[in-house]
Every structure is written in C-alpha cells, then in structure tokens.
Amino acid sequence: MRDRKFLGKDDIGNGGKGSLLTVRSVTQENVAMTGAPPEMKWCLHFHEEERPMVLNSINAQLIAGFLGSEETEDWTGHKIVLYVDPTIVFGGKLVGGIRARAPRLPAAQLKREVLPVIAPPVPAQAPAAVAGVAEPAAAESFGADDDVPF
Numbered sequence: 001m002r003d004r005k006f007l008g009k010d011d012i013g014n015g016g017k018g019s020l021l022t023v024r025s026v027t028q029e030n031v032a033m034t035g036a037p038p039e040m041k042w043c044l045h046f047h048e049e050e051r052p053m054v055l056n057s058i059n060a061q062l063i064a065g066f067l068g069s070e071e072t073e074d075w076t077g078h079k080i081v082l083y084v085d086p087t088i089v090f091g092g093k094l095v096g097g098i099r100a101r102a103p104r105l106p107a108a109q110l111k112r113e114v115l116p117v118i119a120p121p122v123p124a125q126a127p128a129a130v131a132g133v134a135e136p137a138a139a140e141s142f143g144a145d146d147d148v149p150f
Contacts (some may be wrong), residue, residue: 006031006043007053009084009097018083020103021046026055026072042072053082059100066102079103 006029012019024045031054032039042060043052053059064070067078081101088097 005051007049007051007082007098011049011051012082012084012098016084018081018101019048020079020081021048022079023075023077026075027052029054044075053098059098062100 024047026042026044028040029043029052030038031041031043042055044055045052055063063075063080067075067080069075081103082098083101084096085099086094086096088095088099090097
C-alpha cells in the first residue's frame with residue numbers, strides 16, 4: 001500500500017516477456033529509507049517508466065556487455081529489455097528480481113553475415129615407406145588392445 005520510489009519486479013510484466021524500455025539517463029540516487037543515512041546507488045531512468053531502476057553490479061555488467069560500452073553516458077537512447085528472473089537470490093533466499101538483456105530483433109531486422117567459402121584442406125600424401133623399416137602391425141598400434149568401447 002505504500003508508494004515505491006524505484007522500479008521493482010512487480011512492475012515488470014508483459015506476460016513474462018519483459019518490458020522493452022529506452023534508457024533516458026543514468027544518475028546517482030539516494031536509495032536509503034526515509035530517516036536512514038544516505039545510500040547512493042546508480043539508477044537507470046527510462047522514457048517509458050516514471051520510476052528509475054536501481055542498477056546492481058550484475059545488471060550493469062550485462063548492459064555494458066550487450067551495449068558494448070562500460071561508459072553509462074553511452075547507454076542513453078538505447079533500448080533494453082527488463083524481465084523478471086525468478087532465480088535471483090538475496091540474503092540466502094530465492095526472491096526473484098529484475099534482469100536486463102538485449103532486445104531480440106525480428107527476423108527481418110537480423111543482419112545476415114555472409115562468410116567466404118573456404119575449400120577444405122587437402123590431406124598430405126603419406127610418406128613412402130622407409131627401406132628396412134616395417135610398418136607396425138595393427139595389434140601394435142596405440143589403443144588396439146584397449147577394452148574401452150570408445
């Protein structure tokens with residue numbers, strides 16, 4: 001019944017598919033409870049949401065990875081998907097929480113990479129038998145007497 005200042009897992013829905021959001025800014029916010037000493041954390045603000053999301057270390061690393069930059073000012077204007085991950089653990093308990101991922105593009109928007117055709121290497125010819133040296137018998141070859149079936 002109380003108003004929350006920050007985005008929570010209950011705010012991310014869309015039938016389990018997550019929410020596609022556009023990063024508006026990344027700022028530091030005081031996330032401490034009223035009357036508690038200040039606790040400053042990085043937060044993501046979105047065009048589509050009123051409340052910011054508190055950015056934890058894992059989500060920051062994920063976003064930096066799929067956006068290709070650790071510089072948060074480079075994230076502005078990019079779309080990300082926030083979804084509920086039920087496997088998130090906090091304080092030793094399975095509580096679920098928000099995770100970020102890159103948006104999945106429709107098949108029509110996927111860039112198809114054309115790779116050059118490379119002919120397979122031609123196996124080298126076996127060297128001619130050296131005079132006076134006999135080829136090893138099949139039973140003498142490595143692993144021939146192994147009982148291992150693979």
